[in-house]
Structures are given as C-alpha cells and as structure tokens.
Amino acid sequence: MRIMKMTCPVCLANxxxxxxxxxxxxxxxxxxxxxxxxxxxxxxxxxxxxxxxxPSALAGDGRVRELLNALGQDERKRVLELLREEEIKS
Ligand SMILES: [Zn+2]
Structure with a gap:
C-alpha cells in the first residue's frame, strides 16, 4: 500500500x-x-x-444490505417489525 507523502513547501524535503x-x-x-x-x-x-x-459498493442499497448482513436473526426480525410500524404510521 502506498502511503501519502508530504513535501515541505520551503525546501522540498520529505x-x-x-x-x-x-x-x-x-x-x-x-x-x-x-x-x-x-x-x-x-x-x-x-x-x-x-x-x-x-463508485462505492456501499452506494444505493449497498449500505442497507451491509447493515442487514451484520445483524443476527432476532435483530432482523426486529427491523422488519419497525419497518411495518413505520408503514402503518404513513
Ligand atoms: Zn523544509
């Protein structure tokens, strides 16, 4: 991996x-x-x-998918419940 190099603007040394x-x-x-x-x-x-x-693989719904993949089964069910509650409100 390359590391960003900075140069002194006075003497041009690293x-x-x-x-x-x-x-x-x-x-x-x-x-x-x-x-x-x-x-x-x-x-x-x-x-x-x-x-x-x-472009980032996390653009669009990529970020949502990544979050869902990080959740356990119970947490996914809870997310689904929350989404349904929000759907009922609107
Ligand atoms: Zn310098």
Missing amino acids: ATIRKTNRKHPQLSDVYCQCTNLECGHTFVMNVSFSHTIS
Missing part, C-alpha cells in the same frame, strides 16, 4: 505527518514536520476529496 484532524468527511488538516534538520518547518496541509474514480 515531511512527516504528525497528526490528522478530520474537519469534514471530505476535508482534513494534516499537520506535517519537515525531515530536513536544517529546515525544521512545521506546517498544515489540506487534504480534500476530489472526485470518484469507481
């Missing part, structure tokens, strides 16, 4: 990621420290979602 602060599912602040001892720059980079290359 930088180490010290901390990641997820501000939103599609946006993170990445705290970096330059590995060049003569530089020592610490800085924050923004990493944001850009676009989809291949």
Whole structure:
C-alpha cells in the first residue's frame, strides 16, 4: 500500500505527518514536520476529496444490505417489525 507523502513547501524535503484532524468527511488538516534538520518547518496541509474514480459498493442499497448482513436473526426480525410500524404510521 502506498502511503501519502508530504513535501515541505520551503525546501522540498520529505515531511512527516504528525497528526490528522478530520474537519469534514471530505476535508482534513494534516499537520506535517519537515525531515530536513536544517529546515525544521512545521506546517498544515489540506487534504480534500476530489472526485470518484469507481463508485462505492456501499452506494444505493449497498449500505442497507451491509447493515442487514451484520445483524443476527432476532435483530432482523426486529427491523422488519419497525419497518411495518413505520408503514402503518404513513
Ligand atoms: Zn523544509
């Protein structure tokens, strides 16, 4: 697996990621420290979602199926009861 590499914007040496602060599912602040001892720059980079290359298998009803697969038999019955109750209300 490739690991994201950060580069110091001052001296262009590799930088180490010290901390990641997820501000939103599609946006993170990445705290970096330059590995060049003569530089020592610490800085924050923004990493944001850009676009989809291949859609998630969890899109559409995939997520619902995944949740149902994680449930036991009794829990599935309870979900069915809840859905029926909701259907009666509407
Ligand atoms: Zn640097």
